[in-house]
Amino acid sequence: MSLEAAGFWGLALVLLASSLAVVLSKNLFHSVLYLAVALVATAGVFLLLQAEFLAAVQVLLYAGGVVTIVVFAIVVTERLVGERLAQTNRGVFTGGLVSLAVLVWIVVFIAGAKLPAAAPPLTGDLTQAIGRDLLTRFVLPFELLAVLFLAGLLGALFFARKEE
Amino acid sequence: MNAGTLALAALGLPFCSFVLLAVVPPLRRAGRVAGALSIAAIGGSLLASLVLGRTLPRESVELTWPWLPAEGGPMATVGILVDHLAASMLVLVALVSFLVQLYSLGYLEHETPPALGRYYAYHSLFAFSMLGLVLASNFLQMFIFWELVGLCSYLLIGFWYTKPEAARAAVKAFWVTKAGDLGFIIGIVLLWGQAGTFQFSGLFQMAADRTLPTAGLALIMFLIYLGAVGKSAQFPLHVWLPDAMEGPTPVSALIHAATMVAAGVYLVSRVYPLFLLTPDVLALIGWVGAFTALLAATLGLVQADIKRVLAYSTVSQLGFMMAALGAGAAAAGFFHLLTHGLFKALLFLGAGAVIHAVGTNDIWKMGRLYRAMPQTAIVFLVGTLALAGIWPFAGFFSKDAVLAGVWEGGLTTPFLMLALTVFLTAFYMFRVVFVVFFGNRPAEGHPHDVPLVMSGPLWILAILTLGWGISLAASGGEEKAHGPEWIPWLASGLAVAGIVFAWLTYQKRAVSADALARTFRPLYVAALSKFWLDDLYGGIYRGLLLGFSRLVGWVDRYLVDGLVNLASAWTLRWGDGLRRIQTGRAQDYLYGVAFGLLLVIVWSYWR
C-alpha cells in the first residue's frame, strides 16, 4: 500500500465517521465540532489531490468561518430559549432508505463509468494557475461573487436588526 | 307604383309597426296610441292591397333576392309572388285585420294600457306574418311565416295568460299545429331533395313540363297536406280550434275564423298544380274535408258556448273548402274561403258584441237580445244567413260552387255528407240566433248596443257580405259553378229546412230539444264529449309521452347524474388524499427532490 493510499483510507475513515457523527449526534454543539473535524479532513483530501491552496481556503473559511458562525448562532439561540438545544432525528428509517438508495445508484453509476486509473503528472504550479484563471477566464463570475457577498451582507443585516 | 312595390309596402307597414311597438316600450305602454299606430299601419296595408288588386296585371309578378349562398347559385331565395290568388287573399287578410283591430279598440277598452299595447304589437306581428305567408314565393319562406303565424296565434290565444284555461289552450293550439307542421317541413325538405328548388314558379314549371319526378311525390304531398291539416283544423287535428276560443273574441274572429286557419286552404290552393299530380292525395283531402265538415257540424249542435258553436262551424266550413279542393274545384274552394272569411269575421265580431254586452259566453243565459241590441241582431242575422247559404248572400254562391265542384269531381259520398252538413249548419246557427236574439226569457242585466268603433266594422262586413252576394246575383253568377241545375235548389231547400226546424224547436217549442237528444242519444253523448278525441289524445299523451318522459327523467336522474356524482366524488376523494402530501414542511418536499434525483440517475443509467 502506497503512502497516498494509506493517507486516503485514513482520511476517508475519519471523514465518514465524523460526518455520521454530525448527522446523528444528539448534542447540537457536538455536531458542529464534528463538522469542523469533517471539514479539516476534507482539507486533507484536497492535499492528497495536490490542491494546497484550496486546502488552505477550506481550513480558513470553513473550519474557521463557518464553524465560528454556527457556534455563535447556537449560543445566541440557546440564550433566547434559555435551555440546551437537543437534537433528534425523525423518520430515520425512510430517510435512511432514500439516502441509501441514492448512494447505491450513484455507486452503481460510478462503477459503470470509464474513469482514469491514475492522475496525470502535474505541470506547473496549481495555485498560480488558479490565480491567473480567476482574473482572466473567470473574472466576471469572480466580480459577481463580490456583488453576491454584498447582497448577502445586507440581507443578514436586515434579518438580524432589532424590530422597531 | 308597380305591383311589387305595393306588395312590399303592404308587407312592410305592419312590420314597421311591430318593430316600433316592440323596441319602444313607452309607445307600447301608451295603449291606445299603440293601437292607433297599428291600425294606421294595417290601414295602409289595406290601401296598398286594394290598389294592388285593382291594378294587378294578368300574369303573376315575382320579385326574388338570393339567400343561402351555395355552390352554383343560391340554395334558396326570398321574395314575393303576387298573382290573383295572392292578391285576393291579401285584400281579405288586410281588410279583416284592419276591421278587427279597429273593433278591438272598443272591445278591449277595459284592458290596462300596457296590455293593450302588447295586444297591438302581437296584432301587427300577426298581420306581417300572415301577409308574408300569402306573398311567399317559395316553400321555405312560406314555412317561416307559417310558423310565425302559429307563434302569433299562441301569443294571442294566451293573451289573458293569467287565466289557466287560456294558457292551456295556447299550449294545446301550439302543440297540435306543430304536429302538422312537422309533416310540412319534412315534406318541404323531401320535395327539395326531389326537385332541387323551393321556388313555387320553378316547381310549377316542372309540374307543367312533367319533369318533376313522380316517385314518392304522393308521400311528399301528403306530408305537406299534414301542415294544412294542423293549421286548417282538419280531422283529426281539429281539436285545438274550439279551445282557442279562450283568447279575446276579436282574436278568434281574426285568426281562428278568417285568416290563419285559412292558411292551410291557401297552402293547398297555392301549390295546387303540385297536388294535381297526385290524385290519390287529392281524394284523401276531399274525403277528410267532408268528414271534418260533418263531424264538426254535429259537434256544433250541442255546444252551449256561442264562440264554440262558431268555432265548430269554422272547422266545418274549412272542411267544405278542403273538400272542394280535393274534388278538383280549387276555384270554388278558394271562393268559399274568401266569402267565409268575411261572414265568419262578421259572426265572431257580432258574437263579441253580444258577449261584451251580456258578459257571458253561455247562450242559455242570453235571450231576447233583439230588443236590446237591434243593430247587432241584424248584422248577426246577415252573417248567419250567409253561413247557412241563403240567396242572395255571398255564402250561397260559394257554398253552391263547392257542392257543385264536389259533385262534378265524382265524390258522391262526400257530397252527401256535405249536403247533410248544410242542413245541420243552418239548424245549429239558427238555434243560436233564436236562443240568443229571440227566445222566451230576457237576458240578465241591461245589455245595450255597442259603440260605433265596434258596430262600424260589423256594418262594413255585413254590407260587404250582402253586397258581394247581390253583385254576384246581378252579374248572373259569373263565378257560379257549372254543376247540375238542381244543386242550388237542393242546398237552399236543405238550409231552409234547417232554419224551419230550428224555429220549430227553439222558438215555437213545437219539437222538444230533449226529445231530440233522446232520439239521437248515442250521437248526442258522443258529441257532448267531442267524440272522445280529446280524451284519446290526452291518453296517448299521458300514456306514451309522459311515460317516455319519466323513463328519460329516470335515466337522467339516476344514470347520468349518478355518473357525474361518482366522478365528482372521486375527484373530491383523490383531491383530499393528494392534499395531504402537501405538508408545508420543506423536508418532505426534499423527499420529492431525492426521488427525482433517483429517477434521473436510474433513467440515465438505463438509457
Add this chain to the structure above:
Amino acid sequence: MGLQPYLILAACLFTIGLFGVLTRRNAIGILLGIELMLNAVNVNLVAFARFTGETAGLIFALFTISITVAEVALGLAIVILIFRVRRTVEADNLDLLKG
C-alpha cells in the same frame, strides 16, 4: 489511486448529508447537513480537476466554498429570525408552505 475512490467517498459524504437534511428536526442541524452535501461536491470538483488537468474545477470549488459561507451566514440569520417570531427552530413546526 484512481478517480473512483474519490468519487465514491464524495457520494458517501453526499448521502450522509442528505440523510441529515431529511431527518434532522432542528433547523441548524439541517444547515449542517447541507454543509456536508456541499463539501461532497467540493471533493468531486477537486478530484475531477486533478484527474483531468483542468483548473476550472478548482476555481468552481473556490466559488462553492465562498458561496457556502455566505449561505450559512444568511441561513443562520433566517433561523434566528424565525426563532424570534415563532419561538421554535423545530422544522416540523415550520409548515407555512402548507396549502
